[in-house]
Amino acid sequence: MKRHAFWAAVALALAAAAHAAFTLYLPSWLFSRELAALAQNHGRNSFFVLSPGEQARLFPGMPRSGVTGMCLFDLMAGDVAVSAAMPDGPWIATIYTSEAEVIYSVNDRQSGADSFTLRLSRAPSLAEQILSATGPDKTQDIASGWAVLSPVAQGLAIIWYPDPSAGVRAPAADLISASRCSAMSGQ
Structure with a gap:
């Protein structure tokens, strides 16, 4: 039982970390990538x-x-x-x-x-x-x-x-x- 609780906590922590990375960093990265493409096209x-x-x-x-x-x-x-x-x-x-x-x-x-x-x-x-x-x-x-x-x-x-x-x-x-x-x- 303790083993299942441990792996459930690990899975929950990984899910929280993945969610945070996705919501906090991915939009900024995608926006920066779009701006770099615009700078290349328009200067x-x-x-x-x-x-x-x-x-x-x-x-x-x-x-x-x-x-x-x-x-x-x-x-x-x-x-x-x-x-x-x-x-x-x-x-x-x-x-x-x-x-x-x-x-x-x-x-x-x-x-x-x-x-x-x-x-x-x-x-x-x-x-x-x-x-x-x-x-x-x-x-x-x-x-x-x-x-x-x-x-x-x-x-x-x-x-x-x-x-x-x-x-x-x-x-x-x-x-x-x-x-x-x-x-x-x-x-």
Whole structure:
């Protein structure tokens, strides 16, 4: 009887470990794999609109009628600017780290404008803050936009126009695809 209880406990522990690995690590791994494929297809520090198939694979919970634009940014060489012109109606812009942590989000109601620029900069470490306490302020706003400090060098900026009405998806995608994501010169 004790032997059966022991093996039942081992089986239960293995099942719990397998479940934890599946629910905690597999989604992150699959998401990272999809992002790596997108980076290979579209490059870093460039803006692109996801095809409906890419959008369904990467964000299965989002409505498929929406338009999703994305920039996979890399701050290793310096700051990156994301400039967007959005269609009328509700939209959301969110900046994520490469670990899928939200570091900034704004929507149409908060911004008060349908055109904006986000300046993405690497947040200084504690040691860098102490050593350069008198250095230039990297949090200053840029013209018609906001400054966002990222704790990591790589991440993604997502611009989502959630639900264009029938016949509006193509013009909305065209307008959003005119958005830009590029390294800033003259820093």
